[in-house]
Amino acid sequence: xxxxxxxxxxxATEGAIVQINCTYQTSGFNGLFWYxxxxxxxxxxxxxxxxxxxxxxxxxxxxxxxxxxxxxxxLKELQMKDSASYLCASLDSNYQLIWGAGTKLIxxx
Amino acid sequence: xTEVTQTPKHLVMGMTNKKSLKCEQHMGHRAMYWYKQKAxxxxxxxxxxxxxxxxxxxxxxxxxSPECPNSSLLNLxxxxxxxxxSALYLCASxxxxxxxxxxxFFGQGTRLTVV
Numbered sequence: 001x002x003x004x005x006x007x008x009x010x011x012a013t014e015g016a017i018v019q020i021n022c023t024y025q026t027s028g029f030n031g032l033f034w035y036x037x038x039x040x041x042x043x044x045x046x047x048x049x050x051x052x053x054x055x056x057x058x059x060x061x062x063x064x065x066x067x068x069x070x071x072x073x074x075l076k077e078l079q080m081k082d083s084a085s086y087l088c089a090s091l092d093s094n095y096q097l098i099w100g101a102g103t104k105l106i107x108x109x
Numbered sequence: 110x111t112e113v114t115q116t117p118k119h120l121v122m123g124m125t126n127k128k129s130l131k132c133e134q135h136m137g138h139r140a141m142y143w144y145k146q147k148a149x150x151x152x153x154x155x156x157x158x159x160x161x162x163x164x165x166x167x168x169x170x171x172x173x174s175p176e177c178p179n180s181s182l183l184n185l186x187x188x189x190x191x192x193x194x195s196a197l198y199l200c201a202s203x204x205x206x207x208x209x210x211x212x213x214f215f216g217q218g219t220r221l222t223v224v
Contacts, residue, residue: 033212033213035215040197040220041217041218042199042215042216042217042218043152043199043215044215045212045213045214048211048212087151087152089151095206095207096154096157096165097154099151099152100151101150101151102149102150102151104149
């Protein structure tokens with residue numbers, strides 16, 4: 001079967017660093033996406049990894065290990081506006097996005 | 110222009126009503142998607158159009174009827190919905206479905222309430 005696992009909820013402090021993990025098992029693999037979604041709004045694209053390694057984009061970085069079926073999203077210098085759900089999604093062999101349930105990130109002052 | 114525009118933003122309809130959701134993109138994307146998202150859940154794929162042809166129908170009830178009039182527009186016709194169909198309906202587009210796939214761009218969604 002296809003399965004994406006990520007923690008349900010995480011809490012972090014403003015200015016700190018947080019790492020959100022995601023493990024995946026899908027039928028084929030064509031890349032791993034991270035999306036941010038604020039409550040009641042559409043998901044917005046954060047990152048895409050298809051090769052192993054770390055991709056850095058400003059305060060956000062994403063890592064992929066294909067052999068381990070594992071990815072993480074690293075958020076640095078957390079700001080209150082980073083409070084949102086973070087969705088991990090794997091692109092399967094049919095180029096369909098298989099979504100995780102999302103990690104609700106709560107930022108405290 | 111990296112926008113996917115959805116209208117209306119909010120919709121309240123009765124169970125006997127007929128309404129339509131609209132989605133538009135001008136990025137030249139050839140794949141367009143309808144998703145349904147309930148609160149605190151990930152998006153659930155409903156339909157995929159590729160090159161204006163229905164490519165995937167994820168066993169969606171017939172009270173939801175998609176239509177792709179041209180490469181920029183995607184509609185979702187609603188008829189005889191149930192209260193449990195209340196959700197956020199998201200439209201998305203991507204460059205392609207195959208090897209040219211890049212990220213999917215999402216519209217802001219239509220918040221649908223069925224009363």
